[in-house]
Amino acid sequence: MNSHMNINIFKKTVLGSLKHIVLIIFIIIAIVPIAWIILTSFKSTSEVAVWPPIFFPKHPSFVAYLKIWEYAPFGIFLKNSVIVSLFAGTFTIICSSMAAYGLARLNLRGTKFILSAFLISQMFPGASIIIPVAQMIVKMDLYNTLTGLILIYTAFLIPFSTWMLYGYFRTIPKELEEAAFIDGCSRGRSLIKVILPLSLPGLGATFIFCFLGAWNEYLFALVFANDYTVRTLPVGLGTLIGQFNTSWERLSAAAIIFSIPPLILFLLLERSLVSGLTAGAMKE
């Protein structure tokens, strides 16, 4: 009896700590590659690219973070990325909140078809349309311009964000809007005065999603932003990685700065991002 109990307790504690051990191993796997970049960014030039590897910098320094601004046109890349992501995010929100309102509330013919078409087009990879879109961009005289990138990103982000906002708008009770109509509100005014303020969290989450989509995009930026004056950060980083005498500590510092906006935005809405992404799959 006593020994039986002991075995049970033993089983419980061992299995209990085993769970934590396995989880911690996976956490280490998830963290190490990024931790390595962070550590590298604080090293001095003599401590990177050496064998055996030096794990912790002897005298952690911010030199790499200061040097990147002169090392490559990093400032220009950063500015371009911010401009493109902000504008693409804003235009996407404008177009898709109008579209989502129309699809959710106006009983338009073809609503179901448009929603399905958006869902499918959202799956299409950039690579499958890059050739015609490149021709189009050249014809429109938007090659090597930020405007071209903003236009393409907006179009690319609309399907997903329309779906997200469509979901949010449908949760708003119709009665609220009807009250506004009785007060003489037009459809457009009701969208701006009733629907949008009520779905601010949803708008925020959608905007952040679009911002990050544009922030991380690589293929279009690689093809359309050839000149270094219009390069975005991913393209800038990609070019530096490919160079023979890459300065790894500076490249790491640049990667860290590049990662800060996504990390902050993610922490801001970890909950709603995950629930938004899983909503479609988990719908009851």
Added chain:
Amino acid sequence: MDIFKKSKNKTDNMTIALRFKNLRAMSRYLYIMPAVVLVALIVIYPIISNIINSLQTDKRLLTGGAKPAFVGFSNFISAWNEGLFQVSLKNSLLFTISSVAIAFVFGLIISVLLNRVKRFRVFYRVLIVVPWVISPMVAALSWKFLFNDSFGLINYFFLKIGLINEKIVWLGNFKTAFMALTIANIWRIFPFITIMLLAGLQSVSKDIEEAAEIDGAGLVQKYIHIILPQMKHVIIIVILLQFIWNFNEFTVIQTLTQGGPADSTVVLPVLIHKLGFKYWRAGTASALSLILSLIILILSSLYLRIVGRKSDE
């Protein structure tokens, strides 16, 4: 006369009212116009244009040049004869299937464990998503760094535990490049699968779990026979989504290997970019784009049917 005039006025008013009503009805479509036009611009137009391109001689994409001529299916035939199509499709499938399968197993183990621990759960969950939250470009950069042959951590670690005898050029050797690439990709995608499966596990009702426990089912049996079938939908959707996304992957592969060495890691998106903008073979690139579009169209229709069926229930 008077009456006639009056009635004419009335019909006039009616047509105006009717027209006005039509106009108002039409104006409702203005809400969706910008979105629909923009999406058509990057979906419908490119598909038509790809079809035309694929039937013509190559044209210079970014600089303009000679007028292309109609060549029938010769772009498709040459893509087949040169083996471009077979190699890239094989690599794409192998890369996608092995990445998704292994990442799914990891995701399942982690999500089950996360669902069963109480202490530190939030802490674990926030840290485990790091690979998914950071940009693909940064992920690629860090793995380029780890796999580096002369000073990378992977060589250091494997030499230390005696798994290898000498430094290996992971990304530059056609025997190891594909594996290295897949490992980096698995690292990038397993957190998303974990989070989705965890959400699925949490939606399985506690009653079912408890009933299974009373029946005396073992832990593994309980999951295989009772809990996993309950989350069939989530599992199918996660796998399909991941399959589509990984089939489309460009950034990580382009940055780590650019499809090399000796085309051993060339997948469809990387090959399309290379043909279109390095070799200026727009015709062949368009032919491959069409095939890629078709594959994604089939997969996403499948996805649409499953999601649609679920929401009808």
